[in-house]
Amino acid sequence: MEQARKGDWVQVRQTVLTPEGRAPQVPDDTKKTPLLLWVKGFAQSDGKIGDDITVETMTGRKVTGELCAIDPRYVHDFGDFVPEFLKVDVQLKKLMKGEVAR
Amino acid sequence: MTLDMSYEAVMGRKNEIMKKAIGIDYTGFESGGISFDYERMMKEAGYSLEEIQNIQGETGVGNTPLLEMKNITALARKYAPKGKGARIFVKDEAANPSGSFKARRAATAVYHAKKHGYKGVIAATSGNYGAAVASQAAMHGLECIIIQECYDSRMIGQPEILEKQRACEAYGAEVVQLTVGPELFYTFLCLLEETGYFNASLYTPFGIAGVETLGYEIAQQFRDRIGSDPDAVVVTNAGGGNLTGTARGLIKAKSEGTRIIGASVDLSGLHMASDHDFNRKSFTTGHTGFGIPFATWPDRADVPRNAARPLRYMDRYLLVKQGEVFYMTEALAVLEGLERGPAGNTSLTAAFVLAQEMDMDQTIVVQETEYTGAGKHPMPQISFAKQNGVEVLFGDPDSEVPGKNIVFPDDPGSIKLREFDLEKARRSYIRNSVAKCGVTGEVSAEDVSFLAAETKTDEGFVRSVLADL
Numbered sequence: 001m002e003q004a005r006k007g008d009w010v011q012v013r014q015t016v017l018t019p020e021g022r023a024p025q026v027p028d029d030t031k032k033t034p035l036l037l038w039v040k041g042f043a044q045s046d047g048k049i050g051d052d053i054t055v056e057t058m059t060g061r062k063v064t065g066e067l068c069a070i071d072p073r074y075v076h077d078f079g080d081f082v083p084e085f086l087k088v089d090v091q092l093k094k095l096m097k098g099e100v101a102r
Numbered sequence: 103m104t105l106d107m108s109y110e111a112v113m114g115r116k117n118e119i120m121k122k123a124i125g126i127d128y129t130g131f132e133s134g135g136i137s138f139d140y141e142r143m144m145k146e147a148g149y150s151l152e153e154i155q156n157i158q159g160e161t162g163v164g165n166t167p168l169l170e171m172k173n174i175t176a177l178a179r180k181y182a183p184k185g186k187g188a189r190i191f192v193k194d195e196a197a198n199p200s201g202s203f204k205a206r207r208a209a210t211a212v213y214h215a216k217k218h219g220y221k222g223v224i225a226a227t228s229g230n231y232g233a234a235v236a237s238q239a240a241m242h243g244l245e246c247i248i249i250q251e252c253y254d255s256r257m258i259g260q261p262e263i264l265e266k267q268r269a270c271e272a273y274g275a276e277v278v279q280l281t282v283g284p285e286l287f288y289t290f291l292c293l294l295e296e297t298g299y300f301n302a303s304l305y306t307p308f309g310i311a312g313v314e315t316l317g318y319e320i321a322q323q324f325r326d327r328i329g330s331d332p333d334a335v336v337v338t339n340a341g342g343g344n345l346t347g348t349a350r351g352l353i354k355a356k357s358e359g360t361r362i363i364g365a366s367v368d369l370s371g372l373h374m375a376s377d378h379d380f381n382r383k384s385f386t387t388g389h390t391g392f393g394i395p396f397a398t399w400p401d402r403a404d405v406p407r408n409a410a411r412p413l414r415y416m417d418r419y420l421l422v423k424q425g426e427v428f429y430m431t432e433a434l435a436v437l438e439g440l441e442r443g444p445a446g447n448t449s450l451t452a453a454f455v456l457a458q459e460m461d462m463d464q465t466i467v468v469q470e471t472e473y474t475g476a477g478k479h480p481m482p483q484i485s486f487a488k489q490n491g492v493e494v495l496f497g498d499p500d501s502e503v504p505g506k507n508i509v510f511p512d513d514p515g516s517i518k519l520r521e522f523d524l525e526k527a528r529r530s531y532i533r534n535s536v537a538k539c540g541v542t543g544e545v546s547a548e549d550v551s552f553l554a555a556e557t558k559t560d561e562g563f564v565r566s567v568l569a570d571l
Contacts, residue, residue, distance in 0.1 A: 016280070016285070016288070016289060017109065017285055017288075021109060022283065022285065023109070023283070023284060023285050025284060025375075026283055026284065026285070026375055027373050027375055027376045027377075029376055029377045029378045030255075030282055030283055030375055030376055030377040032377075033255035033281065033377050034255075034281075035280060035281055035283050035285050036253070036255070036257075036280065036281045037278060037279065037280050037289060038252075038253075038257075038278075038279040038280075039276065039277070039278050039279070040271075040276075040277070041276075057276045058245075058271075058274065058275065058276040059222060059245040059246070059247055059276045059297070060245075061276070061296070061297070074264065074267075074268045074476075075259075075264065076259075076261040076264040076265050076268070076476055076477035076482060077261075077476050077477070077482065078476055078479060078481045078482050078485075079261065079479075079481050079482035079483075079484070079485025079486060080481075080485040080488070081481070081485075082480070082481050082484045082485055082488075082494075084484070084494055084496070084510055085428075085432055085480060085481065085484070087496070087510075088428075088429055088432045088433075088510060089432055089435075089436045091513075092177070092432065092433055092436050092437055092514070093436060095177065095180070095514070096173060096176065096177060096437060099176055100173055100176075100437075
């Protein structure tokens with residue numbers, strides 16, 4: 001578990017800039033955080049989550065970073081149901097009842 | 103010798119990297135002062151309308167349907183004074199291969215990259231443009247890297263941007279994701295230098311010229327169907343390219359009487375580079391956080407001279423609220439049977455109110471729609487807003503405070519327009535031009551005439567602003 005094998009599709013994370021190295025124009029809250037980068041690629045060696053490993057990205061670049069996910073899933077979806085939209089829909093349908101122009 | 107990859111060193115090599123990655127020598131268009139020859143740049147570094155029609159046609163881009171929003175028009179007429187309530191049309195740009203008008207910009211950029219022998223393309227974008235570039239790169243067999251500002255420091259990503267990552271990866275692109283911050287540009291430069299790929303910037307002459315076909319098609323479709331030109335075209339405005347390209351296309355079609363109206367979502371008060379604010383906005387584009395800075399200083403873009411210059415063309419600039427746009431996104435679905443957006447529906451929201459000011463026999467075109475789906479849909483956007491502590495309520499849209507709440511209008515009649523003072527934007531642009539170009543003495547006659555064209559004003563206006571500096 002949480003062990004990537006060479007050739008697996010994985011995501012790695014790099015720290016691009018530490019908080020001290022952030023650009024001067026960055027707002028204060030952002031300046032307290034590092035600039036992080038994530039990229040996916042094929043693992044070039046075995047490794048555990050948290051290990052530094054090298055991946056080969058889709059364009060053939062070699063990138064080294066901290067292994068953070070194996071076969072990363074897409075986490076976005078349609079979210080929780082939003083009842084407010086129903087209220088809008090019902091209101092609109094009621095307003096236009098019998099008056100649909102086509 | 104190994105290159106110094108420190109932040110300062112890479113930023114210091116910016117001009118050199120950019121020149122190689124775009125292949126345009128911008129200095130040839132510069133006057134040495136504030137002005138540059140915009141029209142010559144568009145002509146010499148871009149493509150003709152006919153060439154672009156062919157380039158786009160090869161990959162199925164463009165010629166999207168023009169749909170009349172009869173039910174939304176009927177709804178608008180309920181709130182309009184007698185005799186008012188213009189007909190609203192929508193250009194269904196979601197019908198483009200990658201699901202938005204951005205395919206037009208990407209088609210010319212990727213064609214250009216291939217023609218000039220680049221092996222791949224890179225674009226820095228969190229939005230529809232990434233998917234568009236990735237789609238075009240797939241069609242042309244080029245490598246593609248998309249760089250996104252995607253996460254806050256907790257690695258919480260905007261659902262809409264995560265969907266764009268998925269779309270880009272579906273088209274075979276590599277997606278590089280970053281936390282919030284303007285230093286994305288540093289990573290962008292590093293990648294351009296490392297790969298030697300083409301900078302498929304949104305703001306090149308050919309990128310903007312790619313949108314001209316959109317304006318041109320609107321004029322043609324109107325003449326064919328209605329027998330006249332549209333009275334107004336409403337454009338969702340962010341970086342200014344959509345507005346600039348559409349307006350130029352209408353001008354090329356000699357549709358000069360058509361008013362060009364920009365519309366943005368009002369996100370005032372939210373800092374675009376703030377880690378805290380990043381996930382408290384429910385629109386990742388089409389908002390004032392891009393619209394106003396880019397209008398008042400276009401050359402902040404990732405190319406030396408931005409081909410998107412919206413103040414040259416804009417007749418009015420209208421602001422709407424997040425809650426209003428979500429409301430109209432629902433109206434588009436339940437009254438017109440079109441599930442689109444939501445970001446592209448900013449201009450639809452403005453058009454809904456604008457129609458109420460205009461005569462019944464007049465016409466308005468909402469010049470884009472965009473695809474919708476998981477992440478990129480009102481439901482995940484509002485659900486995400488709630489998770490981030492944003493309150494969702496019904497009431498007066500003017501009580502909406504970006505980042506704190508989203509106020510759905512309690513009735514379609516309470517959707518309003520807020521006029522952004524274009525004169526203020528023009529003054530600000532002139533001030534920025536003088537400051538950024540380091541002009542200390544008197545501004546030359548050539549520069550005054552350039553600034554008048556840039557702001558769609560006259561030399562008298564420019565001189566009066568300069569006198570106040």
